[in-house]
Amino acid sequence: MVIYRETDCKFLAEAGREHLYFTAVRQDEHEILPNRQCQLTSVEILNTPKKVPMSQPLAIAPKRKIFLVGNPNVGKSVLFNALTGAYTTVSNYPGTSVEISRGEASIAGTTYEVLDTPGMYGLQPMTEEERVSQRILLQEEAFAVIHVIDARNLERMLPMTVQLIEAGLPLILVVNIIDEAERMGIAIDVELLQQRLTIPVIAAATAHKRGLDEIRTAISTFAGGRQPAYAYAPDLERDILRLAVQLHGDYRVDRRALALLFLLRDEETTALVQRIEGESAAAIAETAREIIFSYRSDLHLRLSMERKRICSDLLAGVVSTSPRQGRTWGERLSAMTMNPWTGVPILLAVLYFGLYQFVGIFGAGTIVGLLEGDLFSDIINPWFISTADQFIPWLWLHELLVGEYGILTLAVRYAVALVMPIVGTFFVAFSILEDSGYFPRLAMLVDRIFKAIGLNGRAVIPMVLGFGCDTMATMVTRTLETTRERVIATVLLALAIPCSAQLGVILALLSGVPGALLIWTVVMSLIFLLVGFLTARLLPGERPMFYMEIPPLRLPQWRNVVVKTLTRMQWYFFEIFPLFILASIVLWAGKMTGALESLVRFLAPGMTLLGLPKDVAAVFVFGFFRRDFGAAGLFDMNEQGLLTPVQLTVAAVTLTLFVPCVAQFLMMKKERGWKTALIIFAAVTATAFSVGWLLNIALLSLGWLA
Amino acid sequence: MKCAFCGKEIDEKQVGQSERCGQCPGGCRKVHCPQCGYANPVVPNFLKRFIKSEDDHKE
Incomplete structure (x- = not known):
C-alpha cells in the first residue's frame, strides 16, 4: 500500500495526476466541497489517511483493525467473542478507566485486530465510555467499522449508521437479533437496505451463530471506501x-x-x-x-429530525410488519398516553387509583391505621411508657425517650408507623409506573403545559423525582438546559411539589373531610401554574425545545417492581430514621430549654392570622426539619381532634406550600447560590402564608367545609 | 443498568461524584443517568439476582 503526503500529492496533481491527489486527501476532504466531488467518486485505492513522505514510497501496512460499535445490548460482545475466540485481552483505554476488549481474528488467511468498543448512542458522547468509543472512531485508523444494530429497532438505531457514514468511516452494517425480529413478525429486506446504503449489510443472530460466516466473508472481501x-x-x-x-x-x-x-x-x-x-x-x-x-431553535433537534427523515427514506419498503402483528396494543396505548385528549384522562385515572386510592386510602388510611392506631398507640407506646415509668426516674431521660417528643414515642412511631407505610405504597405505585415506561410519556404529554410556565417536558424528571425527595430533585434541575428553567423548576419544587410522605399523609388527612381534598388539589394546581407563569414572565431567557426517544411501553415486571420498591424503601428508611431521631432530640432539647415554646409563641400571631390553633406552629417547625415530619405532626394533631375541617384544609395547604426542609434549602443554596436561595425561601414563605390566609377567609365567608 | 426513564444503558461505575447530591446519610444510593438526569436507585447486591434478565442477547 503506497501512501503519499499531502504536499507530495499536490505535486503530483500539478503534474496532471489529479486522481492521486484526491485519493490521498480524500479522508480529510469534504465530499461536497466545490470542484472536487467528481474526482472523489472515482477514488477507491486507499483507506488510510496516514501519510508518509515520498522518500518512503513503500510502507508495510500495520495489522488491519476492525472496530465493533453500536448501542449497548445489541450483541457486540457476542460477535466479538465469535470473531476472536479465546485469545482476547481486556485493558483500560489509555488515560481512562474504561475497559476495552481486544482480540485477533483470522479470516481467509489474514489476521485482524478486533476492538470491542463501549456502547454508544451516537457520535456525540455523553458518558466517559462513549467518549472513548468516539475517540477510537475519530482518531484511530480502522480497516472496517462494524456497526451492530438491533433488528427490532432499526428506526431508532439507523441514525447512528447515518452518522458513521457521514464521518467517512469504512462501514459494515450487521442487523443483529434478526431471529427475535422475525418472531415479532418484522421482515427486513436486507438486500434493499444494502442497495440504499451502498455498504455491506448482513442480517445476523450472533447469539445463535447465524450470519457469522457472512460477516467473515464481508470482512475478507471488504473494499473499504467511503460513501457519500x-x-x-x-x-x-x-x-x-x-x-x-x-x-x-x-x-x-x-x-x-x-x-x-x-x-x-x-x-x-x-x-x-x-x-x-x-x-x-x-x-x-x-x-x-x-x-x-x-x-433559535435547538440545533440538536433540527439534526435529529433531519436524520430521522433520512432514515425514514432509507427504511421505506425495507421493514414490513406482518398484518397479524399490525400496531400492537402497547403501541396504541402508548400513543393514547401522549395524546392530550386521551392522555389527560389516563393521567387523572393514574392519579386517582395510584395516589388517592392506593397511597392515600390504602397506605395512609388502612395500613397506618393498623400500625399507628392498633399497634403503636395501643400496644407498643404504652409499653414503652410504662417501662420507662418503672425504670427511668430522671425526667430529662424519660422525656428524651418516651416524652412528647421522645425518640421512641415520636421518632420511631413517625418513621415506622406513619411514614413507612405511606412511602412504601407510594414507591409501589411509583415503581409500577416507572417500570411500565409511563414517565417519558408523561413528559411528552405535559410538554405543552410546561411551556406556558417557562419549562418543557424535560422538567418532568425533577418534578417526578420531587415526589420522592425534593432535595435530590433540586439537584436534578441542573440537567435542564437554561438557568431560567433551573430557577423556575427550583421555585416550583420548593413551593408546590410535596414529597411522597407529605403527600400521602395529606391525602389520608383530607380524604376524611368531604371536599377538602378537592380544594387542596385545586389550590395547589392553581398555585403551581400561577407561580410558574409569573416566574417565567419575570425571568427572561431562551425557551429550549424538548425531544426525547420514547422507550417502549410494557407491562411492569413484578420482580422489578418489588426490587425497586424495596431498594427505595431501604434508602428512605436509612435516610429518615437517623434524621427523625435527630429531629426528636432537637425538639426535646427545645422543650427542655423552653426555646421551642418561645418559637411557638413567636409564630403564634401567624397561626392566628391563618385561623389555626397556636400549637400548629410546632408542626411548621417540624416541617422545616423534614417535610414528612411536619405532615406527620399535623396527622397527630388531627388524630387528637384539635383541628376543624377548615383549619385542617388551611394547615394542609400552607404546610405543603411552606418553606422547603433544611436539606432542600441547602441544596438550593448549592445549586443556585445564596442570593437566589434566600429570595426563593422568602418568596415561598410569603406565598404559603398569604395563600393560607386568603384560603381561610374564603372558606369561612363561603361557609365551605363548615 | 438501564435508566428507568429514558431506557438507555448506564454504567453505574462511570457515574461521577458530581452527579450525587450528597445529602443522604450513609452515602448516595442513586445513579443519575448521564443522558437524562433521572435518579435511578442502586439495587443492593442481595436484591440484584431477583431482577429479571430482559434480553438473552445482552453483551
Whole structure:
C-alpha cells in the first residue's frame, strides 16, 4: 500500500495526476466541497489517511483493525467473542478507566485486530465510555467499522449508521437479533437496505451463530471506501459547509462530520480542532458561535429530525410488519398516553387509583391505621411508657425517650408507623409506573403545559423525582438546559411539589373531610401554574425545545417492581430514621430549654392570622426539619381532634406550600447560590402564608367545609 | 443498568461524584443517568439476582 503526503500529492496533481491527489486527501476532504466531488467518486485505492513522505514510497501496512460499535445490548460482545475466540485481552483505554476488549481474528488467511468498543448512542458522547468509543472512531485508523444494530429497532438505531457514514468511516452494517425480529413478525429486506446504503449489510443472530460466516466473508472481501454523506436541508448544509471549509488541518475523519460535531459543542472535537488548527481555532469558534446563534431553535433537534427523515427514506419498503402483528396494543396505548385528549384522562385515572386510592386510602388510611392506631398507640407506646415509668426516674431521660417528643414515642412511631407505610405504597405505585415506561410519556404529554410556565417536558424528571425527595430533585434541575428553567423548576419544587410522605399523609388527612381534598388539589394546581407563569414572565431567557426517544411501553415486571420498591424503601428508611431521631432530640432539647415554646409563641400571631390553633406552629417547625415530619405532626394533631375541617384544609395547604426542609434549602443554596436561595425561601414563605390566609377567609365567608 | 426513564444503558461505575447530591446519610444510593438526569436507585447486591434478565442477547 503506497501512501503519499499531502504536499507530495499536490505535486503530483500539478503534474496532471489529479486522481492521486484526491485519493490521498480524500479522508480529510469534504465530499461536497466545490470542484472536487467528481474526482472523489472515482477514488477507491486507499483507506488510510496516514501519510508518509515520498522518500518512503513503500510502507508495510500495520495489522488491519476492525472496530465493533453500536448501542449497548445489541450483541457486540457476542460477535466479538465469535470473531476472536479465546485469545482476547481486556485493558483500560489509555488515560481512562474504561475497559476495552481486544482480540485477533483470522479470516481467509489474514489476521485482524478486533476492538470491542463501549456502547454508544451516537457520535456525540455523553458518558466517559462513549467518549472513548468516539475517540477510537475519530482518531484511530480502522480497516472496517462494524456497526451492530438491533433488528427490532432499526428506526431508532439507523441514525447512528447515518452518522458513521457521514464521518467517512469504512462501514459494515450487521442487523443483529434478526431471529427475535422475525418472531415479532418484522421482515427486513436486507438486500434493499444494502442497495440504499451502498455498504455491506448482513442480517445476523450472533447469539445463535447465524450470519457469522457472512460477516467473515464481508470482512475478507471488504473494499473499504467511503460513501457519500446524506444531505440535510440546504440551510443546514450551507452552515455546515461554511464551518467545514475553515478546517484545514489533517483529520482522520470527514471535515463535514467534524464541523457538525463542533457545532454541537462536542468537547473532544472542540479540543481536537483547537489543537490542530492552532491560531485559526478562534475564528472557527466564532463562525460556529454565529451559526449556533442563528438557530433559535435547538440545533440538536433540527439534526435529529433531519436524520430521522433520512432514515425514514432509507427504511421505506425495507421493514414490513406482518398484518397479524399490525400496531400492537402497547403501541396504541402508548400513543393514547401522549395524546392530550386521551392522555389527560389516563393521567387523572393514574392519579386517582395510584395516589388517592392506593397511597392515600390504602397506605395512609388502612395500613397506618393498623400500625399507628392498633399497634403503636395501643400496644407498643404504652409499653414503652410504662417501662420507662418503672425504670427511668430522671425526667430529662424519660422525656428524651418516651416524652412528647421522645425518640421512641415520636421518632420511631413517625418513621415506622406513619411514614413507612405511606412511602412504601407510594414507591409501589411509583415503581409500577416507572417500570411500565409511563414517565417519558408523561413528559411528552405535559410538554405543552410546561411551556406556558417557562419549562418543557424535560422538567418532568425533577418534578417526578420531587415526589420522592425534593432535595435530590433540586439537584436534578441542573440537567435542564437554561438557568431560567433551573430557577423556575427550583421555585416550583420548593413551593408546590410535596414529597411522597407529605403527600400521602395529606391525602389520608383530607380524604376524611368531604371536599377538602378537592380544594387542596385545586389550590395547589392553581398555585403551581400561577407561580410558574409569573416566574417565567419575570425571568427572561431562551425557551429550549424538548425531544426525547420514547422507550417502549410494557407491562411492569413484578420482580422489578418489588426490587425497586424495596431498594427505595431501604434508602428512605436509612435516610429518615437517623434524621427523625435527630429531629426528636432537637425538639426535646427545645422543650427542655423552653426555646421551642418561645418559637411557638413567636409564630403564634401567624397561626392566628391563618385561623389555626397556636400549637400548629410546632408542626411548621417540624416541617422545616423534614417535610414528612411536619405532615406527620399535623396527622397527630388531627388524630387528637384539635383541628376543624377548615383549619385542617388551611394547615394542609400552607404546610405543603411552606418553606422547603433544611436539606432542600441547602441544596438550593448549592445549586443556585445564596442570593437566589434566600429570595426563593422568602418568596415561598410569603406565598404559603398569604395563600393560607386568603384560603381561610374564603372558606369561612363561603361557609365551605363548615 | 438501564435508566428507568429514558431506557438507555448506564454504567453505574462511570457515574461521577458530581452527579450525587450528597445529602443522604450513609452515602448516595442513586445513579443519575448521564443522558437524562433521572435518579435511578442502586439495587443492593442481595436484591440484584431477583431482577429479571430482559434480553438473552445482552453483551
